Amino acid sequence: MKYRTLLLPLALAACAHTPDATSPASSSAASTTATASAAPTSGAGLLSQYHWQLNNAIDSKGTRIDALFVRPDQPVQLDFSANRLNVVNSCNNMGAGYSINKGRMQIGPMVSTMMACPDPSLTALDDAIARRLRGSVSVNLLARGNAPSLQLVTDSGDTLSFTGVPTAETRFGGPGTTAFLEVAAQTVPCNHPLIPGKQCLLVRERHFDEHGLATGTPGEWQPLNQDIEGYTHTPGIRNVLRVKRYTVKNPPADGSSVAYVLDLVVESEKVGQ
Structure with a gap:
């Protein structure tokens, strides 16, 4: 059989779009935050060196956004290249263009495959991600040794917090x-x-x-x-x-x-x- x-x-086809690797982030006791004065390329360079795994998400009232945590063993993950972000561990393959300027991340239209999700909670997960990763969001990137963090805040007050896990390119x-x-x-x-x-x-x-x-x-x-x-x-x-x-x-x-x-x-x- x-x-x-x-x-x-x-x-x-995916090989043709594989982002160029960047050199590993330097480790320093001092922390560095990507604020409004940071150059776009510096933020994008650090972003592309890590897989960003969602560890917390709250709305404007401080309530956890449970729709984003339907699979605890497979956290929502963002992967960045120089001008594109991809969503990992959603039901469908999702991605969008992006740019960073003066502490804001501008996210273009989210493109997604149209695969039917067997679990309704996975469909809700895709919707919850797409609603929050669009338009302009505030970005705060904190590089602290080998455990950097990323925080995205939407105009409606939702706060998504991510932990950076070094990519293979960074590790090797x-x-x-x-x-x-x-x-x-x-x-x-x-x-x-x-x-x-x-x-x-x-x-x-x-x-x-x-x-x-x-x-x-x-x-x-x-x-x-x-x-x-x-x-x-x-x-x-x-x-x-x-x-x-x-x-x-x-x-x-x-x-x-x-x-x-x-x-x-x-x-x-x-x-x-």
């Missing part, structure tokens, strides 16, 4: 390179100095053209003696992954000098026994 989901053309100090890895349906035994009987992913590199068509010859199958960050393998499911590959500076003696971070699952197939 086989089923297959193909997302490769979408994945390749560079943009990395894009690669496609095919992951076999079943893991294989592999050697690990600290984990007897370890099972590893069996992978091979794949290549695709700009139209999403396979090109060249796939690489040789080989055990991957490390994890792919963000990827959880399900036995019996073969996947093709778009990953970012990063160089690890000063890796531990038993660690790899390369890190893999999941970008997108572009093909998935259940392989029958």
Whole structure:
């Protein structure tokens, strides 16, 4: 029995819009706030170095906005490039252009996919996000060591507070390179100095053209003696992954000098026994 989901053309299109990475934020005991005097590029530069996860949201009366917290294990997240923000962990894929000037963030029309949400609370989540991320909002960006915070205040008095989680580009100090890895349906035994009987992913590199068509010859199958960050393998499911590959500076003696971070699952197939 086989089923297959193909997302490769979408994945390749997304590659064309991947934002350039920025250098890591400097850590300092002193805190810095992006206020009305901050240059637009400085705010955008810091914003793009982090995933901004919603930790609190209250209205003008101080009441928590519960519609924004329907999935506690998947908090609403904002990702920024130089001139675009994307909403992560909503039901639909959502995004809009933005700019920052004199302490205000101007957000353009929100563009969203039209996928039907199975849970009504997820539909309400999309609506709650879209209502608050539009027009002009006050922005307060506080960089304090490795735990920056972002606060957006709407004209109606709603306050959304976010915590910054470093992106892979920030953590590894560079943009990395894009690669496609095919992951076999079943893991294989592999050697690990600290984990007897370890099972590893069996992978091979794949290549695709700009139209999403396979090109060249796939690489040789080989055990991957490390994890792919963000990827959880399900036995019996073969996947093709778009990953970012990063160089690890000063890796531990038993660690790899390369890190893999999941970008997108572009093909998935259940392989029958």
